[in-house]
Each structure stands twice: as structure tokens, then as C-alpha cells.
Amino acid sequence: MSFFKNQFANVVEWQEFRDDMIFYKWSNREIKKGSRLIIRPGQDAIFFNNGKIEGVFRDEGEYDIESQIIPFLSTLKGFKFGFNSGMRVEVLFVNTKEFVVKWGTQNAINIPTLGLPGGMPIRANGTFNFKVHDYIALIDQIAGVKDQYVVEDVKIRITSVLDQLLMKWITREGKDMFNLQANSFDISKGVQEDLDMQMIKSGITISGFTVMSFSYPKEIQDVITKNASHGMVSDVGRYQQISLTDGMASGKMSGGGAASDMAGMMMGINIAGQMMNQMNQNSQNQPVSSQSTQPPAQPLAGDQKRPNFCPNCGTKTGVANFCSNCGQKLI
Template identity: 90%
Template structure:
């Protein structure tokens, strides 16, 4: 009798395990009397029959199915192995780790931008994290019809809708198209929430999503770099300090190298700027000094002084041009 028992016995385990495999289904075989279940670290074993979960086993180790597994199955507790009969049940092994995968846009995404009829062509890349969290949904949506599921399958599903989500969250609330990196956290958070709503229906949750960098066409990137350099030149003293420091550090100050030429140019710009500031200051001060030079108490050239007493009758004069007593012209 023991000969037949060993002949029919089998081992239920995850065969040909791969790190990028999300689940593996042991199916279409009978579990015989004396069979063993092997659960390795980072695996859960799910017994299900006709799409219904019978039991979930999470602790790693080796188990006798007849004595240690069947008593815990929901509807198969009373099952008894016969001499030549086995138990028809499927076992799904699930990789419980959190998967981390890189992503990148295959083609540039044209983001609607004011002044650019065709939109701003932008590329992006980063990482996303996910794991299995709902075994019922996983079996109902995927494992019921597939023998295995790998990371690439999830990546294909995510990248198929990623362009639309990037466009949605980049365009939202008028973000600065030339400085998207400053909004990467908000964009990443929004995309993660939308992706999670899509994938959770299949029993998978998106635990993280990150935009590492945005990239622009070369012409636009050159324009951004040029604008940044102009902003730096606006602080002449700072730019001169950096140029001189770089020149001394590179040892090119003594020769006719680029650092020396740049330092000379910046020193000339600095002197010219100071001269312009002085000229502007003098032109601003000139009207004030001209006004101060002419005192209100001094009469203009050609203007005669009005006498205090009428030369004709001796009456004290007032503000008028003629004497109030005799009518003599005073001025």
C-alpha cells in the first residue's frame, strides 16, 4: 500500500521561480494523498476551487496537505483521500514583495502651451512601485484565465495610459512649462492616485510613483540655459567673483585662456557699469542744483526794483505799479 501512496504523492510548490514574476498558478493536476506544500519566503499560497478562495497560507515552510492544509480549507474540510482518488484544486502562489520598475515616455508628449500652437514637446522618466493587495480581485480579473503574471505585464498596462495622465497633471492649474521639476512632487502624487484607481480593480495597488526628470527639445533647453545665464549676469559682482574663482582654480588666469578673457571682460563691464551709474546720478542731480542756484529773493536780469516811497509825493508805496496818492508810475 505504501508503494502506491508514494507513487501518487506530489509536491505543490512554485516551480521555476523568477524575481519578476507576480504570481504562478499550480493547476490542472490532482493533489494526491501524502502530498506536500512548500511555501518559500516572500510567497503566499492560495487554495481556490471554481474561482472561490478556499484558504490562504502565508507562513514559509513545508506542510503535509492532508493533515495540515485540508482541515483549514473552507468547503473542503471533510475531504478524504481514497486509494486512487485525489483532490482537484488549484493553488496560486503570489509574490508578496513590493516591485519597483522604471518608466519613460517613448515619444514626446505635446503639452498645450500658450504661444505654441503645436504644444510643448516634453519627455519624462521615473519609477513606479506596486504590490498585490487583493487576492479575490486578482483571481477574478487575472489569475482565473492566466497561469502566470510578470512585471512586464503590469508595465504595459501602466505605460498605455501614462501619457494621458502626464498631460492631465502637467497642464493642470497653469504650471510653469519651463520649470516642471519644481512641480514634480505634485504631478507624481496625482498620477499615482489615478494609476491606483485603474490597477486596484485587478488586485494591484500602486504604492509609489516618482517623476525623476523632465526633458525638453534641444532648442528649448538651450533657451532655458541662456535665460538662466542672463539672470546670473544680472548680478555682475557675483558673476565676476565666480569667473575669477574658476579662473584661479583652473590655473588659466596667467595665460590668454578663456577664464582670463572672461575675467577681463567682466572687469570692463564692471567699470563701464559704474561709469554709467555716475552719469545717471549726475543727470538726476543737475535740475535740483540749477533750481537751487537761483534764489527767489534775487530779481531776474532786466527786472527793476519797486521803491518803498513815491519819488513824486513821498507816499509809502504798496504792491501796485502806480502811486495810490498821486498816480505816479513807480516801475
């Protein structure tokens, strides 16, 4: 008699568990008398009927459905198994862990930028975190029509709207287009809030979103690097010196000895000239001691105002009051 009693008994469990699977639905099968429920670590088991949750079981272990599960179901607690009759109910197993997913922009995002009519093409990458938090919404929006749901399904939904959200938060409040990494925290926080508002309707919450890096076209990145170099050396003259030195050290100017020597000579002349200018400026700015001040020499009579050279043509002057070459009045 016991043989007939348990011949239709079954095991309700998550078969072929996968780490990337968000839920698995054990559905459209009749639970017979003597059946068992197995809940493994990191799983919740949800009994629902006609889209309505009957009970949620979170503790891992093995349970007799008739004696340990049915008494806790909301509307099925009075159910009695007959000899040939079973219980029609769906069981949803949910993966309770937090998922971490890498993302990257599929195409460059053209961010409106002053001076670039087509916008600045920017790419970005990072990670986002999510987990299931609302079983009612999950069943209503997804599990009601799907037997399983994987991480890739969520990633597709996220990346389909990610470009627009990145553009929104990058351009918000006039952020520096050439130094977006400095604003990555604010951008990430804003995108996370918007994504969470969209996914929460499906019972999924976005618990984290991070922009790891922004990347620019090579031409733009070269300009950014050069501007950073300008800022490091603080003036164009020193930047030119460093560029010239780097070119010689890297061998880019070693095509001929004469060219290299000429470059070295020019660099030496420039540096010497700048040193002389600096010394002149220092001497002009240096205060004159009152003790060393001497009265200027008095000019000789008759030569008090006559210059040694004509201020107009530069001809050496004599004793005449007018230049002998151009007629310029000398005194």
C-alpha cells in the same frame, strides 16, 4: 502496502521561481494522499476552486496537505482521500514583495503651450512601485485565465495610459511649462492616484510613483538656460559682458588677433562708459551740504542774457543782438 499508498503523492510548490514573476499557478493537477505543500519566504499560497478562494496560507514552511491544509479549507475541509481518488483544486503562489519598475515615455508628449501651435514636446522618466493586495480581484481578473504574470505585463499596462495621465497632471492648474521639475511632486502624486484607481480592479495597488526628470528639446532647453542666465546677472548689460567674456575665454573669438583685440577694446569701452554713467548718477544723487553752498556769480552788465554761441546754428556770437550767420535773435 505503503508503496501503493504514496506512489501518487506529489509536492505542491512554486517551481522555477523568478524575481520578476508576480504569481505562479499550480493548476489542473490532482493532489493525492500524502502530498506536501512548500511555501518559501516572500510567498503566499492560495487554494481556490472554481474561482472561489478556499484558503490562504502565508507562513513559510513544509506542510502535509491532508492533515495540515485540508482542515482549514472552507468548503473542502470534509474531503477524504480514497485509494485512487485525489483532490482537484488549484493552488496560486503569489510573490508578496513590492516591485520597483523604471519607466520612460515612449514618445514625446506634446503639451499645449501658449505660442507653440503644435504644443511643447516633453519627455519624462522615473519609477513606480506596486504589489498585490487583493487576492480575490487578482484571481477574478488575471489568475483565472493566466498561469503566470510578470512585471513586464504590469509595465505594459501602466505605460499604455501613462502619456495621457502625465498630460492631464502637467497641464492641471496652469503649471509653468518651463519649470516642470518644481512641480514634479504634485504631478507624481496625481498620476499615482489615477494609476492606482485603474490597477486596483486587478488586485494590484500602485504604492509609489516618481517623476525623476523632465526633458525638453535642445532648442527649448537652450532658451531656458539663457533665461536662467539673465536672471542670475539681473540685467542685460551684465549678461552681454559675461557672454563676451565667456566667448573670449572659450576661444570662440580667437580666430584672429585683431578681432579679439577689437572685442576686448569694445568690452573695455562699454564697461568704462557704464562706470562713468554710474559715477554721474551717484554725483547727482549725492546731497549738497548747506555749508558749501555759494551764491552764483552775477553776470556782467550788457552780457546778462547773450549766449556765447548761437543756439540755432552754433556760430560764435559777438556784441550783436542777432546771429551773424542765421539771424537768430540772441537776446
